[in-house]
Amino acid sequence: MKKKIFAMMLAASMTVALIGCGSSPKSAADSQDHLARIKAAGKITIATEGVWAPFTYHDEATDELIGFDVEVAAAIAEKLGVEPEFKEVAFDGGLTGVSTGTFDMMANGVDVTEERSKTYDFTAPYAYDHAVVVTLASNDTITSFENLNGLKTANSAGSTYEAMGREYGAEVMNVDTLGETMTLVSNGTVDATINANTSVQDYIKTTGTTDLKVAAVDSDVTLYGIPLAKGSDNDTLREAIDKAIEELRADGTLAEISIKYFGVDITAE
Structure with a gap:
């Protein structure tokens, strides 16, 4: 009988102990959201390519x-009261890193699209642009995005421009940098590239090339947001x-940065 009572008491005490362990309060870090963790760390990690001027x-x-970004x-x-810590990665690697928590955010002219919005929560847009088709200056057969059907284009893997090329029926070659895409168009390896008008104009101005031209401009506005x-x-x-974006737009900071890198203000819709 004594053994039976002792066993019952032991089981009861173990149950109480287990209940106590299961109901222990979470640590302060566990209860913090992402912003609180960033502020506690004193820094925010930002994914960016580092190879896409300007x-x-x-x-x-x-x-x-x-x-600009x-x-x-x-x-x-x-504005958040923390230090920026930039991490240079390929475009698709940056997006993946944001979704897995490797990076806190990404700043790389990321287009806000319906498809991406299924995976990411975007901030308000901070800049506006248009996608363009770039061809050899001597090319007179490509005058629209539709003309890319059956042709070859080059773009960064995971970019909106890669997706656009495929949507218009092009065979897309993946490359790492804007310079590479332009070189591939210049030497005839591909027929065209799709990219941001701002970057294309900067490339043409900076390099002084006369071999390339903008053959078509997308009428839809590209919204750049932070995923x-x-x-x-x-x-x-x-x-x-x-x-922060609202305040930077209101005090003229966004416009000032834009004019510094593009020569025009692309931060006003």
Whole structure:
């Protein structure tokens, strides 16, 4: 009988212990959302390519990471009260890293699209652009996006421009940089490339090339936003970035950065 009572008491005590373990309060870190964790760390990790002028690239003289998106992201970080920590990765790697939590955000002229919005929560747009088709200046057969059907184009893997090429029936070659895409068009390896009008105009102006031209302009406006991992964990971070963008637009900072890199203000719709 004593053994039976002892066993019952032991089982009861173990049950209480297990209940106590299961109901222990979460640590402060576990209860913090993404914005709180970023502020606690004092920094925000930002994915960017570093090879797409004038959005994100390296100064030839100093090798410093510079560009429109780099300065905008740094200004947003300052508004959040943290230091920006840029991580240079391929475009598709940056997007994947945001969704997996490797990076806090991405600043790389990321188009806000219906398809991407299924995976990411985007901030309010901070800039506006148009997609264009670039061909050899001597090419008079490509005058629209529809003319790309059955032809070869080149673009960064995972980019909106890659997707557009495939949608219009082109065979798309994946490359890493804008310069590579332009070279492939220039030497006839591909028939065309699709890219942002702002980047194309900057490339033509910077290189002085007369071999290339803009053959077609998409009438739809491209919205550039900052993608965050989808979910309520990022609600306050998205709201804070939206507020920062609004303030940077209102005080003229966005326009100033845009004019510095593009010569025009692409931050006003």
